[in-house]
Amino acid sequence: MSHPTGADDRFPAHPFDPFSDDDKLHEECGVFGVIGVTDAANFVALGLHALQHRGQEAGGIVAHHPDHGFNSARRFGYVRDNFTSHKVMETLPGPLAIGHVRYSTTGSKGNTAIRDVQPFFGEFAMGGAAIAHNGNIVNAEELRRELIGRGSIFQSSSDSECIIHLMARSYQKNIPERMKDALRRVEGAFSIVAMTRTKLIGVRDALGVRPLVLGRIGDGAWVLSSETCALDIIGAEFVREVEPGEMVVINGDGIESYMPFEPRKPRSCIFEHVYFSRPDSILGGQSVYETRRQIGVELAREAPVDADLVCPVPDSGTPAAIGFSQESGIPYAMGIIRNQYMGRTFIEPTEQIRNMGVRLKLNVNRALIRGKRVILVDDSVVRGTTSRKIKEMILDAGAAEVHFRIASPPTAWPCFYGVDTPEREKLLASTMSEEEMRAHLQVDSLRFISLDGLYRAVGEPKGRDARSPQYCDACFSGDYPVRPTDMEAKGFEFRQQEPAE
Amino acid sequence: MSHPTGADDRFPAHPFDPFSDDDKLHEECGVFGVIGVTDAANFVALGLHALQHRGQEAGGIVAHHPDHGFNSARRFGYVRDNFTSHKVMETLPGPLAIGHVRYSTTGSKGNTAIRDVQPFFGEFAMGGAAIAHNGNIVNAEELRRELIGRGSIFQSSSDSECIIHLMARSYQKNIPERMKDALRRVEGAFSIVAMTRTKLIGVRDALGVRPLVLGRIGDGAWVLSSETCALDIIGAEFVREVEPGEMVVINGDGIESYMPFEPRKPRSCIFEHVYFSRPDSILGGQSVYETRRQIGVELAREAPVDADLVCPVPDSGTPAAIGFSQESGIPYAMGIIRNQYMGRTFIEPTEQIRNMGVRLKLNVNRALIRGKRVILVDDSVVRGTTSRKIKEMILDAGAAEVHFRIASPPTAWPCFYGVDTPEREKLLASTMSEEEMRAHLQVDSLRFISLDGLYRAVGEPKGRDARSPQYCDACFSGDYPVRPTDMEAKGFEFRQQEPAE
Amino acid sequence: MSHPTGADDRFPAHPFDPFSDDDKLHEECGVFGVIGVTDAANFVALGLHALQHRGQEAGGIVAHHPDHGFNSARRFGYVRDNFTSHKVMETLPGPLAIGHVRYSTTGSKGNTAIRDVQPFFGEFAMGGAAIAHNGNIVNAEELRRELIGRGSIFQSSSDSECIIHLMARSYQKNIPERMKDALRRVEGAFSIVAMTRTKLIGVRDALGVRPLVLGRIGDGAWVLSSETCALDIIGAEFVREVEPGEMVVINGDGIESYMPFEPRKPRSCIFEHVYFSRPDSILGGQSVYETRRQIGVELAREAPVDADLVCPVPDSGTPAAIGFSQESGIPYAMGIIRNQYMGRTFIEPTEQIRNMGVRLKLNVNRALIRGKRVILVDDSVVRGTTSRKIKEMILDAGAAEVHFRIASPPTAWPCFYGVDTPEREKLLASTMSEEEMRAHLQVDSLRFISLDGLYRAVGEPKGRDARSPQYCDACFSGDYPVRPTDMEAKGFEFRQQEPAE
């Protein structure tokens, strides 16, 4: 594209970064906002630290103080490295702040400029507003073309900037009304936190694909967060989820609730339960950890196998492996040890190190594995590259048999709702059956949990309602609840959602 | 103002920085552009290095390559530190590039954010454009309010961004036409270099207050630059000055010239000759060095004094001191030695060092000065703080008498055309007569060159034409050729220009 | 002390660094060396990365190349951040290299200068030698005084520099003989890797307190390493442990073995099995992971309790918790979740963050814990501060009961053999009985494994042989196998070792 990119602010993508592993799906973002405390930005920094797993590439905070106006800081790298010093935090005074951690999905991928880092800020006729979102606006390119045609100048290549421009051009008098105007034009899956000089605003799209929760600190302070684990870190009390399609506007006097979208049956993202959310979060009333353990239980029922050990692929496979062990009675063991000193910064490796691949972050517990029949429990298989390397490590260490059990159904379709997925043809499950994948990976057995099994684990005893699915499971089913307008314009053919009853 | 400022990108102002000395006037910017060479950005970097005296705070380059589109790099600090590495320069490929060095005037002063660093870039319906300017748009705030009211979102607090937004909203089809549309709305003193994907554009305001010259490299490559010294560094040939009120549009086929403004009698800035331009530049057909030497000659005629030595205040007083010595026959000598290792980076001094003040960068040649009657030649007196310290140093070293000769008339009025001046009341000459200043500085004599003497030195044998002055000399005369609209709105009372014949 | 410390090279100690947690014992060092490969330094970097848990403060590598001589690089921070770029690794050419990771014990603690970072290098009359060690020389101060008195000038405040000076002053002709000369003077617990221009040397003290293993890559390359996990990362084959009291000298022709010390019955460190070594290492023929799981089994037998869940304190309590669950039949669960984004660099926290304490790195899985009777398995209790915070988190989350089970006996005595322990009075177990500690921590029960139970877990079915203990367990028993000379000089009273049979 023809947008200029800051030569200096490129971020090095890296194959040895355990958190940018290209054989995982990546959540693009976490959002967090606080109103009513002294030095809100400090709370936001803590909240973002707890949400770091939702985006490690960059983070930003905007704060507002009655005397010092809006101030922002946006940086590449971890929250812990950027938003902890007095020097930075003192520049973000005030009782109201929002923040964002991002993993790039839209924007110049792998090559994000600092100006693509949220929150975005715009000055309008009646005052400024900042906005951050988690998700994806599926008609962002169409909107962008229209806005540029009318003379708007974009600062970034991010889809969320559209909302700011739509707000700037609204004829409404106040910012919440302008946001409603803007929201009526955007399509997609998104959770928004926004702020004016006096208000904290939260929005969840009509289907509630992406999560957003409301919390309270003491009497008069309020919090919006992608997950409950970020309420815990600041000692906030969980109040409720923001409802699908709801817009909450919070100021000193309390909360107002609006429903700016046409009502639809909610379909929140089921992959949040499988992988994205932290195990200590509570999502849709379910403990994420317990759901994952239960997936292991279901897997053990659906796909039992005679073996000596159940080992998680660290760390995301651990809860399901515990469940599998408990249901099957096969002992749980740490067969693979993760090097906890791997990190973002293992940059520019020598060729020799690059070729060592997965051993840098994982090592086999050789004494344990030798001669054993091993069940490996992993959360998902995307491209299959990591699974293959792990299998080789296990066999090199002398395992007698290797059985993979996967805590999600085959990932066969890309996500267009704010999750970074490879193109369809790169998804192993898009072109191979389970047995073909097993042969490809050269393991003794490979089984994925069924879609119904997964639904049972998240608390739907009857499994998936095929006529009106309870969750967005497009990555497994190809059933896309929101038409991916921009992608269609580029020729993507998607499997149309069955009409809801 | 309520614009958010990046917490991280503040630039430390510093009293010991010889180049940010608050007792000098500061040119805000230098501009440079090249079309038709391989790796134009390298040429721009060299040009900006030669123009560094026009702005040390920050610099930026935008380049365009047919395959790689627009790319930019903008940094705080010197060109030599930012735009010399392969790593940076390789990100700026292509045959067309423009650049900018800045000393902040508008924008958050002393506290510039990187987003205020030019060139600015905007994507329009028919393609992108980048723009950089030297000068000041005197109705920028008015335009900004209007544009925000219509839904434009500003990225920066710089006045030049208005031009980009006006262009974005123009109904013209091509960018040169859009720029003409935009230029008709802006008032002020400015020299612009801009670029589209295929064209290099130069504009000088109707009065030609700020300089802009055209150069050529070999057959097919063209250069625009604030000064000729930046043509020399890349071996370019000087072709001509861009005319006051002219807009040149250069592409592979040559140069087109337009006159988008109403014609007016030119009045270029006379202070460029006194201080801003480099002595090795040629300005309005005059050698800057020779003009300054001639000022010294005029001064010696206007204000002779019996003394032993003529010493320049380094380094800007040197040419006038040479001229004074030659005219008066009093020997020229280096009475004050400048420490060449002072620099931008002498940050965060201890209190003790702070109190040592001017000695850090200047030292008296004690053995030379002792017992002598010394004439000190300086380029200007702004607040008078430096003059006072220098006088003390010279007397401490045992001088018998100290006589100041100043190579410009008293600076009594602020500049609104792109030069950083203190508020009027801080200008020593705004409240004191020459004799009062002498008494204030406690020197044996103090004389400024007359306005007519200055005009003679720049090549007007009859001196200043009071009914229709040949130059903009508002800082000396209070005669402002362009109405400072925004400042008037804030209550500034200026002395109206006499109607030109 | 009066040694000058580089003002610039101080390392910030930090309470939120999970790896510098002052409620753990810290291994001071890991050592690694390779001979016979191309670019040995790359192998050393990988080995040190695998040994990073043994020291996170700093690391260093010295390499030798026949044409380029000795070269070194020593840095604060992680291996992954310092020894992975081409720029650094290319400066360390050659087929022979040694390296070191350190956690400061001696030297200016918390305030290490880069010159205290090993390996140390000295040029002798017949050529240079570099040396690195893990452990502690208990008569280092006495030796230092003597050497200074004779005119040696110390570069560092590290005890290992004594060995280099003793070697420099030896009258022996070759370096291995000089090292033997030097070793006869030093007392303590240490594993050394050293190198000359052509030889890789390994030494283990007479008791074999600190570990050192020998590995092989292909036919002609050899490796020395603190642990076997660092052989795995480079694909080296485990050959054997270096024997207590053995000195191996390796060159192109193979390995020579010497026994420079008076023979003694070995007593390797039992705490390596409990905490220091990585679970995927094999130590004294035992799988570290399996030993720790077995400690959990023993604990469940020695100290059973009726409860709902067995939860590890992450991550070091995990293997013992698995064993406890398996032996007791009480389900294993992840009750405490560790934030994997904590790290070294969470520097300079705001006061607010500092007060949040342990929550930054640990969060309770609230949905799981509520109403449950929870057994928490941790590896050790040092000061008790962390245990107390964890107990509070668990109770805040609504646990019905909290039972601590500790995978080591009470740590009642400081270690003088290369492990960073607090002063005796800061060790909770030095002043309290088990029941007093339980009351202090305000938990429902607290039980440590017995010393005999620990010996059984490490493979001594009859437990500890009180007349001639099989391991060094001074931190539990106060039975110090090597007289801590320097500490005695400072007044430390230690419990003398019972005479071995």
Place this chain on the structure above:
Amino acid sequence: MSHPTGADDRFPAHPFDPFSDDDKLHEECGVFGVIGVTDAANFVALGLHALQHRGQEAGGIVAHHPDHGFNSARRFGYVRDNFTSHKVMETLPGPLAIGHVRYSTTGSKGNTAIRDVQPFFGEFAMGGAAIAHNGNIVNAEELRRELIGRGSIFQSSSDSECIIHLMARSYQKNIPERMKDALRRVEGAFSIVAMTRTKLIGVRDALGVRPLVLGRIGDGAWVLSSETCALDIIGAEFVREVEPGEMVVINGDGIESYMPFEPRKPRSCIFEHVYFSRPDSILGGQSVYETRRQIGVELAREAPVDADLVCPVPDSGTPAAIGFSQESGIPYAMGIIRNQYMGRTFIEPTEQIRNMGVRLKLNVNRALIRGKRVILVDDSVVRGTTSRKIKEMILDAGAAEVHFRIASPPTAWPCFYGVDTPEREKLLASTMSEEEMRAHLQVDSLRFISLDGLYRAVGEPKGRDARSPQYCDACFSGDYPVRPTDMEAKGFEFRQQEPAE
């Protein structure tokens, strides 16, 4: 050599750095010390800043405080960048400090490690001492071999470390006596500042080749400095020069003077007057500026030429050009303008920039030069590379004639006394006559001042006393007053000094 060099601490040499221009001779060092003030290190920082022209590569300060002992900071780069922040200066408390700026001569040239940066520190039996020196120890390699053979371990590759080791091995009781012991063993040209916990020590070699002056602040504080300009910056009063062969020991009670060397007739370096010292310093009772102006006067007498302009090659040729103009009556003019933004940090230039060579820092004042007969006055010709480029620039600008006048005699011999000179064959004057050099440089005339003329300018009306020269002028005459022992061992044949009367 086989000494390990820190991979990280290499300093990039750079052809575009005006201060590392390889066509100049370079002074290796400046030294400075203070006793008796609060926070002596701040004074040392200021003094080193004023001495920065004597060494830009690196600087170091050691301070001593009764409570905090010795502390040091040593850094690459400018004083202004390293020794001005509170953070650094607060780590250097105490009333006694010494410092050093260096340009590498010995040590790994162009590749200095931080451990080669002075002052050096050593801990002896009776306390520590720090030492810094300017000059060169001509038998350093011989001493080093001897000391290593006896078991000393060197930290650096610098010759001054020998003195510390000789002191450490002395049997004398106090440090001044140990230093005398050490000084008796070293040969060469050196000015030393050293410190113990309570004493500031200054030493000048027997011939007084390198300068060292004594100053006083108020009543009880004393200063040692390479030049008087560094007394001025801190407001210290000049007391006297340290005498050739003198050792001064200063403490709270005053100054003791010793003469540890065999008496010899002094021969201080004449090149200090020509180039090394700052023009505002007073050296041997002479104003350096006035001496240089007088050299110009002598040159105009010895080598007159008919021309239009006298132009200095900036900046070092300026005083002589002024003198030449005054004596000849030919107008002085700034024909060459120096870009004051060149600096250390113009690193890693693109190939294109590299080829532009000297234009980056110098530009011709074209309007002035065109058609003129120009006399260029430069301080010296070393390799002749710069002279040639300057000549080309001047001719390109249209000069009618170019005449070079050089303010020193032909530099035909290398310096072994602390000045960085190329090997003999690289010195233009070692192989060519004056006329051959003129032809080589292709200029209309080229004349050097005669050795006698130079002596007259420094105040010897009868010129050089050939039987017993008043100065060290070995670089011009090949008459080396101290036998360069190490260089002889390497085969250098030098012209023996004529026996003094």
